[in-house]
Amino acid sequence: MIHYKEKEFYSSKDLALSVIGGRWKIAIIWCLLQQSPLRLSEIEKKLPDANQRMLIRQLRELEDDKIITRFVYPVVPPKVEYELSEIGLLLEPVVTSICNWGDNFHAFLEKD
Numbered sequence: 817m818i819h820y821k822e823k824e825f826y827s828s829k830d831l832a833l834s835v836i837g838g839r840w841k842i843a844i845i846w847c848l849l850q851q852s853p854l855r856l857s858e859i860e861k862k863l864p865d866a867n868q869r870m871l872i873r874q875l876r877e878l879e880d881d882k883i884i885t886r887f888v889y890p891v892v893p894p895k896v897e898y899e900l901s902e903i904g905l906l907l908e909p910v911v912t913s914i915c916n917w918g919d920n921f922h923a924f925l926e927k928d
Contacts, residue, residue, distance in 0.1 A: 840874045853897035
């Protein structure tokens with residue numbers, strides 16, 4: 817049994833899916849793998865179907881799970897940038913594999 821954030825997980829697979837599962841988390845990680853650091857407005861441009869409220873929520877969860885790092889610059893107006901943490905960068909092969917599978921699945925669907 818794995819205990820994390822007052823929850824119990826039966827395996828590390830369940831824990832991993834809890835951390836990176838979410839409608840926009842993989843997409844956010846993908847964006848940060850392509851270019852980093854990014855501001856919220858830049859992430860919004862790369863993910864136009866996501867609303868700001870949901871992106872902020874997913875970013876906070878990723879930050880809380882130490883997948884991304886948030887930098888706040890002491891300027892007016894505040895400047896905030898996001899980048900992948902050391903453990904977040906280890907998701908690169910996982911996210912790349914998921915995206916490659918998506919490309920293959922799309923090609924498969926196009927055959928029909």
